[in-house]
Amino acid sequence: MAANSSTVWQRGRVVELRDVAQNIRRVVIEPESPVRAAPGTHVDIAVVVNGERDVRSYSVVESDDGGTRLALSVFRTPASRGGSVFMHGLDEGDDVELTQPMQNFPLRVGAARYVILAGGIGVTAVLGMARVLARLGTDYRFVYAGRSREGMAYLDELSAEHGDRIEVHVDAEGTPLDVASLVGGLDPGTELYMCGPIRLMDAVRRAWQDAGLDLPNLRYETFGNSGWFDPEEFVVRIPRLGLEAVVPKHRSMLEALEAAGADLMFDCRKGECGLCEVDVMELTGDIDHRDVFYSERQQEASAKMCCCVSRVITAKSTPHPGAGRAIVSIEVS
Ligand code: FES
Structure with missing residues (x-):
């Protein structure tokens, strides 16, 4: 039984599809009853997996002010439980069932400094936050890590948008992210917002504790589908x-x-x-x-x-x- 009884479901139409990286497709949906989608929000979408209805959560990557167009980006994983296959199979004009935007990962405005940290597809949850921080003229760094450039969604757009505030780490180019030095170099007043694979977030959490930084200043969103080991039956x-x-x-x-x-x-x-x-x-x-x-x-x-x-x-x-x-x-x- 779901604890969240206030979830509002509605229909929406797929109006735009575009591949934005290897195995990552941008899906733009026009919901029937639009409401504003703040940075950090996500929607649940009803998907069909093995003939059964199921639910998957996707971050709202971008939205207009009224929430009339919600852009999501879906990574088709080899170990997919079926949701990403369904989403990649959508065509323009298809109708989907989705919730109104829900907020579990709000951006707190007013910190002295910010670090936005994205690992791979995790960029979808934090991209909007970085945009707001840039617009507000805050002191922020945007750290974006991935295995290869081909698999990093929106990389060119983000590099152009954030200029010298973005720091890109690519495993395949021998420039992986060094979590200890990233976290070790932070001032106590810094708030860090992150989303990425569990290994990355675990490493950051441990480094954060080792550095004696305030835990409430570490905020994250998870996808809940990446583990330490390959899934087994x-x-x-x-x-x-x-x-x-x-x-x-x-x-x-x-x-x-x-x-x-x-x-x-x-x-x-x-x-x-x-x-x-x-x-x-x-x-x-x-x-x-x-x-x-x-x-x-x-x-x-x-x-x-x-x-x-x-x-x-x-x-x-x-x-x-x-x-x-x-x-x-x-x-x-
Ligand atoms: S439903 Fe929230 S941790 Fe499982």
């Missing part, structure tokens, strides 16, 4: 309910449990709110924690997990990882 059991479900690679544990008839609480579906928390009773394998809700210590304890994003894998220490299926028994409240 695994088995989840709820012994009290006599329920067992197989979680395929392309599905989340939450989705598999819902399909099996379990009634679970959730909200963000991105590993941020902790509402989908389950207790781990027994585990054959390891947990690939993909949330940003738990502390490092809580994740290491593996007594709980966020079932909307975290997965179970065959033990990292086995000589042949992937052999057999990992199994987790859980209890839900």
Whole structure:
């Protein structure tokens, strides 16, 4: 059961499609009941995966003042759970079901300095913030990291827009981002807004704590679909309910449990709110924690997990990882 009962759904029409990087397509939608989309907002879109209705969240990359045109950008991942395949299959003129813009990642105006940090497709969540900071004449840096230039959406536009305030790091060119030096060089009054893969955000969180910086000044948005390990099929059991479900690679544990008839609480579906928390009773394998809700210590304890994003894998220490299926028994409240 979703905790967010105030979500407003509406129809919208796809009016523009354009590839903006390798495997990244810009999708512009005109919603039926437009409202303003502030930087940091996202919309949920009803997608069809394996013939079933499902929901995916996408950041609003750009919008006009009235929110009559919402531009999203969708990365088609090799390990997609099916949402990005659906989105890449849309044609101009198609109708979609979407929510009004929702805000979980607001930009706070008034800080002494800002760093906007984007990793790969994470740029979609922070691009609008950087634009606002530039317009307000604030002291900001825009750090954009990716594996290759071909895979970095809007790179040319952003370089032209932000001039010497943008700093680009490209793994393939031998200029990867050095998180320790980025965070280590920040003044205490700096607010950092980031979005990117879980590895990058985890590294920044640790460096932030090591540097003794104020935690409220570190703000982030997640996608909830990138983990430390490749997804594997695994088995989840709820012994009290006599329920067992197989979680395929392309599905989340939450989705598999819902399909099996379990009634679970959730909200963000991105590993941020902790509402989908389950207790781990027994585990054959390891947990690939993909949330940003738990502390490092809580994740290491593996007594709980966020079932909307975290997965179970065959033990990292086995000589042949992937052999057999990992199994987790859980209890839900
Ligand atoms: S629903 Fe928010 S962390 Fe899972």
